Amino acid sequence: MNNIRKWINNANVSRFRFWVQILTFILFVYGSYFLIHIGQNLPTFACPYNPGSPGTCFLISVQHQMHTPFSSLFSWRGLGFLTSLGSFVLFFVLFNKAWCGFMCPLGTIQDWITKLRNRLGIRFSNYDERSFKRLSWIKYVLLVLLFLIPLAIANSFFGLPKVSHNMMSPFCQICPARIILPLFSGDTSQMFINFTNTTTIVMSSLAILVLALFFVGSFVKKRFFCFFCPMSALQYLFSRIGILRLTKVGDKCTRCGNCSRVCDMGILSIAEDITSVNVVTDNCMMCFKCVEACPEEGCLDVKVFNFKIFSSTEEGFFKRYNPDGDSKELPPLNSKK
């Protein structure tokens, strides 16, 4: 048992993650061609606009279900929404925010763009602490709008006129996954400007602008879009009940800063916070790079319930970051690569 644990703790989780990402990318982008149907309300971008998608992202279900008059929503029909939410939570509880780090096809594409940027030798950017805190709010604003706009299509708020039907599924209208994932199935039909009326022109142009931002942003900032992703915000609301956990023993932390330097999302609190046990924040995608880069014995742990499945160890750290070996190099303090 100790040998197995030692082997896991010394393993290269990033390489494991790379292969899991490829497999899940194939599953979520081409699954339906293999007659796989995972289900609706998935906590990741399994985009139904993609003909190969084996399931449906929960965000589109929510937007559909919120497009209901209050009288229906607060009746038996409301059970439909609760069932969807329950199914989302059941999927989510299993892997917690590792859905983002290991399974999200849009996240995987961003990681591939980062690898391409590395090859091209272009430096990346990081947000300063102030911008980081301010920008973190955007995903919550998008999440609230995603609920409110469909509600305002079916209901009148404070006697105001109802919102136009052209705003249906507002987040899907601007989500880059709607355009990018079908492209992998050879479907270009989602790449369009809709000239029906002013609202559709604005929304479809905004979608193309977000798409351009996605590509350029991912080139200069690791996991650029994840920072604004309302799915990430929604997941964080249920993160505490996830059975997969990332915990920290503050007493063992020397605040060397390795963990925050390797973090693709640029989360500083993981290095600075020595009081919290649960270190999963709203921006965390549970890629476990921090655990790999921590040289302190048992300082960071990945647990299923309270059972440790992967821990930071000195031996594992040196094995992964041994400068004499063929393993990777830890970025220096002022690294931009």
Next chain:
Amino acid sequence: MKNSTRLFWYFFLAILLASADMRASDKPVWLSNVPPAHLKKSVSSYGMHRLCTTKRKRGERGAIKVIQWVREGASVEHARYLFLSDTAGYRTFVFSPHKKKVRSKVINIKGKSVVEYPDNEEGYYNVYLVMKRVSGDTLYVDVAKAELLSHSCRNGHKNVRKEVKPKIYPEVITFEIVRERHLNEDFHFFIASGDRFTYKPMLNGKPVPGIPVTLCTEKGWSKKESTDKTGKAEFQFIQDYFTHWSEMNRRKIYYYLIYSEFTTDKSGKFQGQDYRYVHYSTSLSDGYFPSRTMYTSLVWSLIVFVVSLIVIVAGIAIFRERRKKPYKEYIFDENEDE
């Protein structure tokens, strides 16, 4: 003189009515999802495909009652709404997506007849109105058919590929038109103007080669084809054109009608009347959306994409350039404090 004039006009009117009746018998009878303009407020609609339903009272429970209006005439826009009397000799058949017979009936709403059935399953309902009558030495068999896709996303999307397959019922429906499905069809599928489809008239479950099939759209376009050796007729819907943007409504469902008829030598007896020929006629109606190419543009999206890319990249380059600090050399004199 007065009496003879009156007689002439009676005679003339009788001829006119007789000819109108004869012409009416040539017109296809079909099932329409569109209520008459003056009854629009008396009915409601259900699901993604906006099936016409009876209005439910507040708090009313149970299955939704879908209704299809009985119409006559080849013009989709102007075909008249029929009133079927009890003596008209009709039967209705409705089959659920799981091939179960559903209880259906003809009811009259303010003098217009509709076929009504309860809708409580996801998938295609096959609705038929069968009318038989003998006129002269011919038995007329008219089958009006509608394939109605019932779907609400709230009910899920299970077994989509299986549920959208066409189903026929030769044991009760002798003659009907079947639309062959596209590979990408699901519960959200809508025909769009400009699409190409294959239709197959089936007599007793077998395709009929060499008979005429006519397709008419709400915008007034119609085309007549003959079925080929395999009994299929292919139509490419004409792409509807809208002169002004204000006419273009991508959410508006337009309707089309397709019908086919032929006569065959077959003698027999129907309701005590002998016949030597059987005239089969069938119709199918469905909705379609305007073509996406009428209101979406890939080229414009590429232009917006490229311009956005250039602006964003230039913005980042300028931002990075402005944050560059000029090289400064600091020389520390170690003896300065002394």
